[in-house]
Amino acid sequence: MAAAQYLYLWIVFNLSLFLALAQEENQFIYHGFNNSKLQLGGLAKILPNGLLRLTNTSELESGYAFYPSPFKFNSSSSQTLSFSTTFVFAMVSKAVNFGGNGLAFFISPSMNFTGAVAGAYLGLFNLTNNGQPNNHILAVELDTVESPEFYDIDGNHVGIDVNSLISNQSATASYFSNKEEKNETLELGSGKPIQIWIDYDGTEKLFNVTIAPLKIPKPNRPLLSKHLDLSEVLSESMYVGLSAATGTRISDHYILGWSFNKSGPAQNLDISKLPPPPPIPPPEKTSEGLDRTITVLLVAIAVVLITVGGAVYIVRKKKYEEVYEDWEKEYGPHRLSYKNLYKATKGFKEKEIIGQGGFGQVYRGVLPSNVQIAVKRISHNSNEGMKQFVAEIVSMRRLRHRNLVQLRGYCRPPELLKTGKATTSTDVFAFGAFMLEVACGRRPMEPGMVDLAAWVIDCWKRGAILDVSDPRLEGMYVEEQMELVLKLGLLCSHSNPETRPSMKQVTQYLDGETKLPSITPESTVIGAITARNEVPDIVLSFDSLSESISSHTLSTVDSILVLGR
Ligand SMILES: *[C@@H]1O[C@H](CO)[C@@H](O)[C@H](O)[C@H]1NC(C)=O
Ligand SMILES: *[C@@H]1O[C@H](CO)[C@@H](O)[C@H](O)[C@H]1NC(C)=O
Ligand SMILES: *[C@@H]1O[C@H](CO)[C@@H](O)[C@H](O)[C@H]1NC(C)=O
Ligand SMILES: *[C@@H]1O[C@H](CO)[C@@H](O)[C@H](O)[C@H]1NC(C)=O
Ligand SMILES: *[C@@H]1O[C@H](CO)[C@@H](O)[C@H](O)[C@H]1NC(C)=O
Ligand SMILES: *[C@@H]1O[C@H](CO)[C@@H](O)[C@H](O)[C@H]1NC(C)=O
Ligand SMILES: *[C@@H]1O[C@H](CO)[C@@H](O)[C@H](O)[C@H]1NC(C)=O
Numbered sequence: 001m002a003a004a005q006y007l008y009l010w011i012v013f014n015l016s017l018f019l020a021l022a023q024e025e026n027q028f029i030y031h032g033f034n035n036s037k038l039q040l041g042g043l044a045k046i047l048p049n050g051l052l053r054l055t056n057t058s059e060l061e062s063g064y065a066f067y068p069s070p071f072k073f074n075s076s077s078s079q080t081l082s083f084s085t086t087f088v089f090a091m092v093s094k095a096v097n098f099g100g101n102g103l104a105f106f107i108s109p110s111m112n113f114t115g116a117v118a119g120a121y122l123g124l125f126n127l128t129n130n131g132q133p134n135n136h137i138l139a140v141e142l143d144t145v146e147s148p149e150f151y152d153i154d155g156n157h158v159g160i161d162v163n164s165l166i167s168n169q170s171a172t173a174s175y176f177s178n179k180e181e182k183n184e185t186l187e188l189g190s191g192k193p194i195q196i197w198i199d200y201d202g203t204e205k206l207f208n209v210t211i212a213p214l215k216i217p218k219p220n221r222p223l224l225s226k227h228l229d230l231s232e233v234l235s236e237s238m239y240v241g242l243s244a245a246t247g248t249r250i251s252d253h254y255i256l257g258w259s260f261n262k263s264g265p266a267q268n269l270d271i272s273k274l275p276p277p278p279p280i281p282p283p284e285k286t287s288e289g290l291d292r293t294i295t296v297l298l299v300a301i302a303v304v305l306i307t308v309g310g311a312v313y314i315v316r317k318k319k320y321e322e323v324y325e326d327w328e329k330e331y332g333p334h335r336l337s338y339k340n341l342y343k344a345t346k347g348f349k350e351k352e353i354i355g356q357g358g359f360g361q362v363y364r365g366v367l368p369s370n371v372q373i374a375v376k377r378i379s380h381n382s383n384e385g386m387k388q389f390v391a392e393i394v395s396m397r398r399l400r401h402r403n404l405v406q407l408r409g410y411c412r413p414p415e416l417l418k419t420g421k422a423t424t425s426t427d428v429f430a431f432g433a434f435m436l437e438v439a440c441g442r443r444p445m446e447p448g449m450v451d452l453a454a455w456v457i458d459c460w461k462r463g464a465i466l467d468v469s470d471p472r473l474e475g476m477y478v479e480e481q482m483e484l485v486l487k488l489g490l491l492c493s494h495s496n497p498e499t500r501p502s503m504k505q506v507t508q509y510l511d512g513e514t515k516l517p518s519i520t521p522e523s524t525v526i527g528a529i530t531a532r533n534e535v536p537d538i539v540l541s542f543d544s545l546s547e548s549i550s551s552h553t554l555s556t557v558d559s560i561l562v563l564g565r
């Protein structure tokens with residue numbers, strides 16, 4: 001009898017414990033992440049002081065943190081679709097408001113994001129699955145880089161994303177001040193801790209997102225409020241996570257605390273229990289005040305396309321001393337001093353940026369001799385492919401003393417998008433796109449046109465390849481040279497990286513040292529790029545390449561052509 005009662009008590013006890021545990025799986029709260037049981041992926045790391053760092057400042061990387069057990073969302077009962085979460089984040093970059101790419105809260109059916117890409121994809125999607133309803137991914141993005149291919153409104157916005165990086169609704173980061181009763185803007189990438197509240201009411205089907213600087217109570221009015229039916233998006237078993245990604249722009253992305261609830265409003269975070277926010281580095285002021293820890297490699301490349309020639313300079317600076325790469329010893333120092341480049345670009349001023357390349361920003365600059373240059377800034381620890389590419393260019397002494405004009409930068413070449421890894425042939429591709437752009441005086445993708453490469457091939461097929469030349473030139477160019485640049489541009493743009501010439505070969509062709517292999521518009525070599533359906537990745541990335549080419553670039557192109565004739 002007593003034994004039976006004991007057993008009964010034991011069962012009741014265990015049942016209630018079980019219920020308590022089951023209920024616990026409906027919610028969690030972390031003030032700092034000491035001893036948290038989050039599942040980390042990519043670069044994510046819990047620092048000794050309790051901060052969760054999703055990424056450091058390595059380029060093109062992503063980091064993830066998941067609550068390790070899934071939550072039950074029942075699509076046939078709207079009430080159970082409700083959830084509420086709040087967390088505190090800080091995005092710290094070397095140059096304030098120049099970090100990237102941002103972070104996201106998301107709900108997904110799995111914790112496997114190996115196929116996803118960093119950069120603008122925020123570690124959540126890739127070119128192929130972006131926009132697919134079978135992703136079943138709901139995300140709120142905190143995006144610090146404007147990506148035109150996703151119709152981003154600016155480089156400081158919050159967006160609600162359903163299966164896609166093209167947001168359902170987005171707004172420039174700001175918060176409603178309860179006290180002042182007006183909106184105040186907020187810089188997501190300022191490095192200061194910011195709190196975000198995400199609340200979804202499954203019955204009302206209303207999705208709210210609210211942000212505010214840490215210590216400011218939740219604003220009475222949300223930044224985003226959108227009617228959304230998530231019954232098709234959230235499935236039975238879903239994981240809750242945070243992701244962050246870097247691209248060519250880099251930040252340390254930190255999380256200070258996080259609470260999530262499926263059975264009521266997320267519990268408020270107790271600010272006094274959060275780990276100390278990460279320090280914000282002092283802004284760069286003078287060349288003396290330059291960040292001492294960052295080691296940068298600076299590359300200035302100048303190319304004359306029509307008269308064929310150019311120059312290359314490599315500079316890197318660590319603290320105040322120059323650091324030499326192994327390959328430099330072999331080829332001799334062709335470098336400008338960091339100081340001169342710093343002056344030329346007015347201290348790498350934001351205003352002087354003319355493009356964002358696959359490996360770093362490109363700045364406009366003027367040397368003391370009044371020569372215009374383009375400076376590509378590459379971090380010293382960038383990947384081997386880039387180093388090889390630079391070494392290869394430097395090795396071309398011939399290029400060095402020719403008529404010095406300008407260069408510009410390129411962005412998001414194809415393999416980079418597909419694999420997230422930059423290679424030498426990636427830059428050759430970008431260079432090809434650049435040559436076509438210069439010769440035609442157009443962006444690679446203009447409204448109403450298929451794409452630049454396809455258009456050049458079309459004209460070539462009709463025996464009128466010169467028709468594509470920039471009309472502003474009024475025919476004042478050497479026909480053979482124009483033809484050479486166009487054909488070489490196509491060759492470099494080939495969808496198969498193996499088929500593209502090396503940068504060394506490119507200069508040899510341009511120099512007239514080596515004859516361009518005889519190619520026809522019908523040859524498979526070129527043809528592949530026109531076959532849109534066969535190589536969707538390439539053509540699509542061509543599109544995104546064009547999006548980032550500013551009108552400023554076109555005027556640069558003009559001057560190259562003017563000097564060229
Ligand atoms: C970022 O973290 C990874 C992995 O821990 C490391 O290999 C890399 O060097 C770090 N990058 C920087 C810039 O600290
Ligand atoms: C989902 O909700 C419906 C309607 O409330 C209910 O009948 C069903 O049992 C629920 N399913 C699960 C797996 O909880
Ligand atoms: C993760 O997904 C990739 C495909 O994207 C797949 O190749 C891999 O096997 C998956 N890993 C696990 C552990 O399921
Ligand atoms: C895109 O991501 C999905 C899902 O992670 C993966 O299965 C697929 O292989 C990826 N595609 C590419 C081209 O990497
Ligand atoms: C918004 O979300 C819905 C899913 O509820 C999706 O089908 C739709 O395509 C999205 N709209 C935009 C503009 O992204
Ligand atoms: C969302 O915001 C609106 C105000 O715009 C408010 O009426 C509603 O209660 C909020 N819903 C949630 C779930 O926070
Ligand atoms: C404040 O911002 C919200 C959300 O972007 C917007 O709907 C509202 O009109 C703004 N209010 C004022 C007074 O500007």
Ligand SMILES: *[C@@H]1O[C@H](CO)[C@@H](O)[C@H](O)[C@H]1NC(C)=O
Pocket residue numbers: 027028029259260261262263264265266267268
């Ligand atoms: C979840 O909501 C319930 C009901 O409002 C509340 O008692 C609990 O403290 C909340 N938990 C968290 C972690 O937010």
Ligand SMILES: *[C@@H]1O[C@H](CO)[C@@H](O)[C@H](O)[C@H]1NC(C)=O
Pocket residue numbers: 031032033034048049050273274275
């Ligand atoms: C996390 O642990 C470290 C020691 O490992 C301690 O110094 C720190 O205060 C802890 N942080 C929190 C928020 O508990």
